[in-house]
Amino acid sequence: MFDLSSAEWTAIGLSLRIAMVATACALPFGIAIGWLLARGTFWGKTVLDGLVHLPLVLPPVVTGYLLLIWFGRKGPLGAFLYDHFGILFAFRWTGAALASAIMGFPLLVRPIRLALESIDRRLEDAAATLGANPVLVFVTVTLPLALPGIIAGVLLCFARALGEFGATITFVSNIPGETQTISAAIYTFLQIPDGDAAAGRLVLVAVALSLAALIAAEWLGRRATVRFHGG
């Protein structure tokens, strides 16, 4: 039963790569937006908050379609990124990573924002009186204290990216070896007469990976919390 074919291995490897790249690229933006939402007071904050959460409530097909329009080879952003940086999203695994990052973004930002909101700002004042400039205060006090939230966000985003289907298949289609992730492969196997066994194997892999990500999030988060804030 558990003899994975090379096509299945390819889908698993691709899923992991896409989810990792998506999470890694989303993280700096996640911290920046989380910080803006936690600390900023500016016009349009509610709108920004809504935009960040939009992928959570929008049908994934709609997100995928919007990505196709904006980031396709001829889309305004897609054309710009291709002409200036040589980055191509359309029907590439990079596009799958972009779609996964956007779908996982709300889950990344939320815990980071909550962690930043719960930090005792007076510790940052103390750091400033000890000679730390604002950047150093952020790096040596704010970020370490927000670490449990950052870990939680990263793993939730990763798990979400791993399972992304709707937006990805709409945006970059279902190309074996390029954009066919575990989810897309399961979908494909279910469409062919003898695909049930292969689909079943991938379902088990998906369950195992997602569970591992959630357990890791829980464990790492608790460890960081105990270390910094006491058990």
Next chain:
Amino acid sequence: MLVVDVQKQLGALRLTVRFDAAGGATALFGPSGAGKTSLVNMIAGLLKPDRGAITLDKTPLFASESGIDVPPHQRSVGYVFQEGRLFPHLNVRQNLEYGRRMSRRTREPVEFERIVGLLGIGHLLTRRPRLLSGGERQRVAIGRALLMQPRLLLLDEPLASLDAGHKREILPYLVRLRDEADIPMVYVSHIAAEVRQIATHVVRLEDGRVTATGGLELLAGAS
């Protein structure tokens, strides 16, 4: 020499304060709500006065007329907070060395040992702040402020969160600090007995205004 001449509207309280502090320990003495903490926050650069000037050793830290407002990390003003505010993610040694690391000064083991010895915290260096008693925490907080080599040390009710036993534990350290460290201190308190032991000068603050300045004789009759 610290010269303070500031105004600030804080809700219903109008703070209008003028005083100066030379060497030794100057107590800002007065009841709760008189504006003492706001005043030291302004000296540290954590709160901006509406108007006025703050000068330390002839260099302006704040001057509304010329638009000078030196940010807190460039003031070299040490601050011991009422609640210690040790960094929970760093151990005691890392807390103590935080100021030196942030200003990229080289290690000075002799000075480090001297202050650690003065405060009696040598056996705590590898502990995390949450495992310290209230008294230990405040001694580490004092050490952390001293080790940044401040030009002025602000202490905002550093004993307020401690029980009587721990107060007695810290007071002698503060007195030694005043006599040995050679850094001018501004000591905020509303308790006359405490001020009597530590201060050399007294600035009495009531309802946002200085009502008297002088020596310890100002405390006569106060509790």
